[in-house]
Structures are given as structure tokens and as C-alpha cells.
Amino acid sequence: MKIGAFIPELLRHLFKKPATVDYPFQKLEVPRDFRGSPYLRPELCIVCRACERDCPAEAIEITATNEAEKRFRMVIHNDRCIHCAQCVDSCPTDAMQMDTRFEISDYDRHNLKMEWEYVRAVVKPKSEPKTS
Amino acid sequence: MATVKTLIYLIVYPGLLFLFLYSTFVEWYDRKLYARLQNRMGPTHTGRFGLLQPIADFFKLMAKEDIVPDRADRKMFSVLPAVGLAIVFTAMLLLPVWNYSLDRPSVTSFNGDLIVLLYLLSLPTFIFFLAGWSSTNLFSTIGGARVLTMLFGYEVPLFLAVLSPAVLANSWRLAEIAAFYRQRPALALVNLLGFVIALICVQAKLERTPFDIPHAETEIVGGTFTEYSGKKLAIFRLMMDAEMVVAAGLLATVFLGGFPGGALLGLVNFIVKTLVVVFFLSLIRATTSRIRVDQVVSFAWKYLAPLAILQLLIVILVKGLIS
Amino acid sequence: MKFQIPIGPQHPALKEPISLRMTVEGEIIRDADLRLGYNHRGLEKLAEQKTWIQNIYLTERICGICSHSHTTCYVQGVEKLMEIEPPKRGQYIRYLVSELERVHSHLLWLGVAGHEAGFDSFFMYTWRDREIVMDILETISGNRVHYGINTIGGVRRDLDEQQVKHILDSLAILRERSEYYQHLGTNEPSFVARLAGVGYLSREDAIALCAVGPTVRASGVPMDVRKDDPYGIYGEVPFEVCTADTCDVLGRTVVRIKELFQCYNIIEYLLKNLPSGPVAVRAPRRAKPNEVVSRYEAPRGENIHYIKSNGTDKPERLKVRAPTLGNYAATIKMLKNGFIADVPLIFAAIDPCICCAERAVALVDARSGQERIISMNALKKLSRQVSAGNARKREAEWPL
Numbered sequence: 001m002k003i004g005a006f007i008p009e010l011l012r013h014l015f016k017k018p019a020t021v022d023y024p025f026q027k028l029e030v031p032r033d034f035r036g037s038p039y040l041r042p043e044l045c046i047v048c049r050a051c052e053r054d055c056p057a058e059a060i061e062i063t064a065t066n067e068a069e070k071r072f073r074m075v076i077h078n079d080r081c082i083h084c085a086q087c088v089d090s091c092p093t094d095a096m097q098m099d100t101r102f103e104i105s106d107y108d109r110h111n112l113k114m115e116w117e118y119v120r121a122v123v124k125p126k127s128e129p130k131t132s
Numbered sequence: 133m134a135t136v137k138t139l140i141y142l143i144v145y146p147g148l149l150f151l152f153l154y155s156t157f158v159e160w161y162d163r164k165l166y167a168r169l170q171n172r173m174g175p176t177h178t179g180r181f182g183l184l185q186p187i188a189d190f191f192k193l194m195a196k197e198d199i200v201p202d203r204a205d206r207k208m209f210s211v212l213p214a215v216g217l218a219i220v221f222t223a224m225l226l227l228p229v230w231n232y233s234l235d236r237p238s239v240t241s242f243n244g245d246l247i248v249l250l251y252l253l254s255l256p257t258f259i260f261f262l263a264g265w266s267s268t269n270l271f272s273t274i275g276g277a278r279v280l281t282m283l284f285g286y287e288v289p290l291f292l293a294v295l296s297p298a299v300l301a302n303s304w305r306l307a308e309i310a311a312f313y314r315q316r317p318a319l320a321l322v323n324l325l326g327f328v329i330a331l332i333c334v335q336a337k338l339e340r341t342p343f344d345i346p347h348a349e350t351e352i353v354g355g356t357f358t359e360y361s362g363k364k365l366a367i368f369r370l371m372m373d374a375e376m377v378v379a380a381g382l383l384a385t386v387f388l389g390g391f392p393g394g395a396l397l398g399l400v401n402f403i404v405k406t407l408v409v410v411f412f413l414s415l416i417r418a419t420t421s422r423i424r425v426d427q428v429v430s431f432a433w434k435y436l437a438p439l440a441i442l443q444l445l446i447v448i449l450v451k452g453l454i455s
Numbered sequence: 456m457k458f459q460i461p462i463g464p465q466h467p468a469l470k471e472p473i474s475l476r477m478t479v480e481g482e483i484i485r486d487a488d489l490r491l492g493y494n495h496r497g498l499e500k501l502a503e504q505k506t507w508i509q510n511i512y513l514t515e516r517i518c519g520i521c522s523h524s525h526t527t528c529y530v531q532g533v534e535k536l537m538e539i540e541p542p543k544r545g546q547y548i549r550y551l552v553s554e555l556e557r558v559h560s561h562l563l564w565l566g567v568a569g570h571e572a573g574f575d576s577f578f579m580y581t582w583r584d585r586e587i588v589m590d591i592l593e594t595i596s597g598n599r600v601h602y603g604i605n606t607i608g609g610v611r612r613d614l615d616e617q618q619v620k621h622i623l624d625s626l627a628i629l630r631e632r633s634e635y636y637q638h639l640g641t642n643e644p645s646f647v648a649r650l651a652g653v654g655y656l657s658r659e660d661a662i663a664l665c666a667v668g669p670t671v672r673a674s675g676v677p678m679d680v681r682k683d684d685p686y687g688i689y690g691e692v693p694f695e696v697c698t699a700d701t702c703d704v705l706g707r708t709v710v711r712i713k714e715l716f717q718c719y720n721i722i723e724y725l726l727k728n729l730p731s732g733p734v735a736v737r738a739p740r741r742a743k744p745n746e747v748v749s750r751y752e753a754p755r756g757e758n759i760h761y762i763k764s765n766g767t768d769k770p771e772r773l774k775v776r777a778p779t780l781g782n783y784a785a786t787i788k789m790l791k792n793g794f795i796a797d798v799p800l801i802f803a804a805i806d807p808c809i810c811c812a813e814r815a816v817a818l819v820d821a822r823s824g825q826e827r828i829i830s831m832n833a834l835k836k837l838s839r840q841v842s843a844g845n846a847r848k849r850e851a852e853w854p855l
Contacts, residue, residue, distance in 0.1 A: 002642045002644075003644060004419055005638070005642040005643045005644075006418070006419045006639060006643055007415065009635070009639075010170075010415070010418050010419060010576060011169075011415075013169060013171045014165075014169055018167075018171055018172050018173045019171045019172070019583045019586075020171075020172050020173050022176065030593075031593055031597070033594070033597045033612070034593070034598070035597040035598050035603070054506070055509075056508070056509035056510075056511075056512035082512060082516075082601070083598065084512045084515075085597065085603065085611075086508065086512065086603075098597075170575070170576050170579035170580070171580070172579060270458070270460050270461075271460070274460070274482075341574075342573070344573060345796070348573060348796065350467055350468035350570065350571045350573070350799040351468065351795060351796050351798065351799055352795070353466065353467055418575075418576045420574070420643070420645040420646075421569065421572040421574030421577070421643065421645045421649055422572060422574070422645075423645050423648055424648075424649065424797070425482065425796065426482070426794070427648055
């Protein structure tokens, strides 16, 4: 037992820079592999629907807009997304990617929706999806 | 001329206006210091260095909805904050800050004002108790009971510790006590033990950690203030800040030689000395964890009271020695 | 005179809704009652509608603090069901994250204990240093809270040399800081006065009431799944089970601080002996009909998942027994004859995670003991009936 055991530590920090960051004015950098929001590179998508099937939040929706032309529409509902990046793991062609944005809040959940309309790509999968 | 001076004394300095601004400043100082001791920033954005944050908080609370609980004693509940604030602001006028003369007792500086000031500082405690009691909330009631239980612990050591310098100075008048220690600074060292005891007791009186038991948020929510909101809470908070200024001023007068030098130099003296006292109060707040109410009482009677009596004994011996 | 004070469902000491009703005499608690059911999320039912892969992320969200514990526990079970063995490197990384999570959870708890005791400086400092381990976890997994590093058959991300070095460097700082907190936590008089002798739980009671984790270890019972029933790589990692015999909140604090040092040793061992090779193997989408019980030592105590498969790509049943549930019975025992002032500390000392422990609501008729299912509207009507019948309470009375 020691009276005032904390005092030296406290006084030492009195003239030090605070450990906290003045957030909205100063921002910390996120690490390189930070899991932000998913996005699609339509030129690589072969519409295997692995991402749609594995997404735990059912945030990915792929619909065919024109069956004959092989045109597809992909919607990522970022309002439902839980940023787990399972879609990136499931994707056989690297078409799904994560960015590193983290300030993604919005007043309206519909603004968070992201949409791509594209022709199905013809790319050879570099490997089978991890969980076939 | 004398009337104008008295009016200024009451309303501008050190009365209403100064005390309001200065207590918000002291709250800012306390918060900033507490934050920096914890390696945080504290208020930064309202005004320069966040200086206006306490004032912003005050006006924000003023604008908030004011709810009086159904079953509370309505009159008592509403009138208590105003009464408490009035008491604390009155206590401020008794401090020998500017408008007093050493040879001539006046309305605000007379023989025995030390005792009056101490009792005026005791009253807010009862106001807190009554506030908790009249809210009829369970948490408030427990808070109120804790306020009184704590009072039994720290009040006697505080009185003993503050009175012993007065015994040495052979006066019950704050201005004279301060003048006595200004003339013989070495004698102020005799009261060092008393100063430490008084600091701890003032910390308990202001209900700050480790004695924030009556409104320990993790135990009894808001304690005495659980049901208070809006204007009434704002006034209570202002009252506690002002109480801190007055209590710091009292300690600075009795132990640190008061505030000589008329209006301007006296002001500087007042600010520097109270900030020194508040620094120690903040340091205690940052260093300790909250203790239990039974521990407060046993600590006060096992350690503080005997030490305060020891201080009194030392003072009496020293007094015999120098006379 | 006796009266009841409600702590919760909404209370500053509780981070999640639970109701503790204390019958107190003055400041002393004579009886305590615990009511659950404010935070039921229907998670187990939801798990039956999701695939094995999707359920990893669902179980991760059972808890925010021990998210990795729940996924690891689930993934271990599923791997047994699918009869696959993750590669060594994958296992090392998985349990490395486990131990890092334990570090962050214990540092968090230390801060919370400080806050509950009104020691806010301690809280600020421990949480500041917890950021170090949070940053490590973020660089490893890409997220601070829900790491999402587990997958069936291994882990999803590999470690590189730079990360290993970063972790080892940060570990040195953490070790030094933990030593300081150990010194502080056992030396600051006002803090120790609040912790020592509070929430006494004897060795016999701890065993009889099935307490788990640091709570039971602080009562002198060396119970740790990692030692008693080694899973994963714990059979080959040297470490000790930390115990204390003071049986109070101080003991629980000491156990957690000691465990921090054990965690640092384990992390160091894992990083120094990191085998090379792949981090994951491919897992099938379906599991044969079978059932499995998976045990895991979460920072708060033993975590149990029971998984039943029926040959499809979805589990037939997932049952979660979170450590907090095991500690509730002991909490009531600890609360009795304590002070009101100690309630937050005693309750916080089991490191409660209420949403972890909230599993299902059963309405049981108190007279006949019959269980029944009731619709939401009928429930609302019932509650209105009950509250309408209550007389208004009298004015408060003098409590002393």
C-alpha cells in the first residue's frame, strides 16, 4: 500500500501530448488491409453468384436484366453489409474488392445502395472458390 | 461613492458577475486539468481552448425541459436550487477579497466571519440532502442519506483544521488571519498538516472523487440529482462550481495568506491562490477511486479527526512558544 | 426497514439491459433477484436458417468483446462435424488472435472495474493501452471488433514478417504497462479498499454454483478448458493456469492481471514457433448428420457450443452457452450481505455480457409450472393488466 501511488504517472502526463485524437478534425490512418465497404469490378465478374450465396447479411443481389445479352445488375446494399469481406473470399476472379473507407454513414439508407449494370465477363477463374 | 462601491462589490466583483464567470472558468480549469492528467484533451472547441464550454453547458441546461416528478414536494423541489445558489454567493461576499478594511469591521468583514462562512458552507450540504429527499426517488433518497452520513465524517475535522490557524492568529476574522500570516510567513508552515486535512475535507464537502458517494453514477444513478433536470440542474451545477471557488478561497485565505493589494493585485492574488488549491483538489480527484460511505466515516474519525486535534495541539504549543 | 431498489434494466452501471432487484436494509443488501430477458435476439433460431459459412459471422455477433471466442468455438465444432483439420499455421494464427482477444478483454475489464469503483484515471489509462492491442488486431484482421479471421478449415488471413515484428514490439510495451497496472491495482489504497473482501465466493460455493472463468479461478479452483481439455494447439503451448485464493473482487482482478502475462508468453511462443504452410484447407459445404459439443476458454470463462447437423448446408440446431450464464448463480450469492455501493463492482467482476447469455424466453406459470407460448399482443395486454392493478406506491420512507 502506498498513498498516492498514481501521482507520479499522472504528473508525468500533465505536459505530454494527449493520447486521444481530435477526431473529426484529425483522422487516423487505417491499416492497409482494413475492411471497408465492398465494391465490384464488373469487368471481372463471371456471375457465379458465390458472393450472393455466401453473404451472411444478404446484402448482395444479382439479377439478370437481359438474359439474351447476358446483362446483369448487381446491387450491394451497404445498409445491410456487415463488412465481413466473405464476398471477397468467395469470389473466384477478384471481382469483389474491399475499399478502406470507414466514414460511410448517411441519413438515408437508400443512399448507401451501390449498383452496377454490366455484361458478364469471360474470365477464367484463377481457382475454384475456397468453399465450393 | 461608498454606495456605488458596495453595489459594485455585490454585483460585479467579487459578487454575482465575477463569481459566475470565475466559477465557470474554474470548472473549465478543473476539467481540463483532470483530462490532461488522464492523457486526454478535455474541452477544446467551444471558445478558445474550450474556455466557454462550461458556460455553453450552463445555457444548454437552461434551455432543456424542466421536469418536476409527480410525487415530489413541488415547492421544496423548485426552491432548493435558488436557495442553495444564494447561500453560496453570500458566502463569497464574506471572503476578504477587495472591499474591506483591516481596522474597521464592516458588513462583510467582521469578527467571527470565519465561523459564519464555515456554516454557510455547511448549508449547501443540507440543501443537497433536502433536494434528494424531496425528489422521493429511491436513488435520490439513498443519495440524500449518504450526504448526511458523510457530513458526520468530514465536518468536524474540517472545522478543527480551519480553526487552528485562527487560534494561532488569535482572531476570528478572516482578514486579520490572512494579515497575520502575511506578516509572519514562517508561521504558515505550522499549519501544513491542517492544510492537508482541510483539502481532503473540502474535497468531501464538494463531493468529488474519492468522496463522490452521494451521486456515484455507477451505484445510484444521479444520486441526489437524479430527478433534477433543466434549469434547476443548471443552477445546482453552478452552485457546486461556485462552492468550489468559495471553499478554495477560504483555504487560500486561512492557509495561504489571503489576497492583499486592493482591487487589481488582489484579483491576481485571488485567482492564483484559488487555482493552486483547485489544482490540489483535481489531483486528489484523479489519483483516487471512490470509497464507500462507511469507509469515509471510519477514515474521517480514525485519521482525519485525530490529526486535526494534533494540529490544534501543535498550534497551541507554538502559540505558547512565540508569546 | 427493508426496501427494494431496482438496478436496471436501464442503469449507468450496466452496459446492457438486465434487472437486478436488491432488497436492502439501509446500505446492506439482504436479498438479490436477477431478471433476464431484455435482450433476446432469437440468434439460435436464426442460425438454423443460415449456411455453415454465414453462421461464422452470425456467431461472431453474439458478443462484441469476445467475438472471436464464439466463432472459434463454433468453427471448432463445425470442423469436427466436417471431419477436417485446419493446417498448423492456420491454427497458430487462430489461437494467436484468441490470446490477443483475451488481452484486450482483460484490459477492458480492468478499466471497467476502475470505472465502476469511481477510479476514472485508471479506466482512462488502461483503455489507452488497450488501443495497442486493438491496433494489432486491426492490422492482423482488418477490423477492430469483429475480426472475422476464422473460416471453416483455418483462418482467412496470413501473417507476414512485418506484422510479426510489429506484434512483438507492441508486446514489450504492453508487458511493461501491465506490470505497472499490477503495481497500481494492488497499491492504491482507495482502490484496494474498494476491492478487497468484496463479493466473497468461497471455493465450495464456486464449485457448487458452477462458476466459470476468472470468477472460479479467483476462488482457488484451477479450472481452465485450455488445460483441462486442451483444444487446438493448447496441448503443445506451455502456460500456467492463474489462480488466487482471496475469493473476492481483488482476487478476480489479480487473476486477470496474471493471465495477461500468461497471454503475452503464449503470444510470444506462438509467434516464435509459427510454422510455415497454408493457413486454410478447403471445407465442404455440407456436413454429415452428427452432433458435436465444442468447448472453448473465452476470456470470461468456458464457452460451449452444441451443434447438430442433418446433412444439409445448414445446422439443425446451434445452442450457445455463454460464460456469463454460468456465473449468474454465483453472482446472487456474492451480492448477498454486501453494500449497495459494491453492486456494480461485484456484478462487473464476473465481466457480464448480457446479450451473450440471453438465449430464450420461456413463460412459466408460477403456480402450475406449465410453459406456454404467447403472442406479442397478448403479452402487451397482460403487462397492462398487471400494471393497472398496482396501487400507486407510497411516499418514500426514511431508509436508516
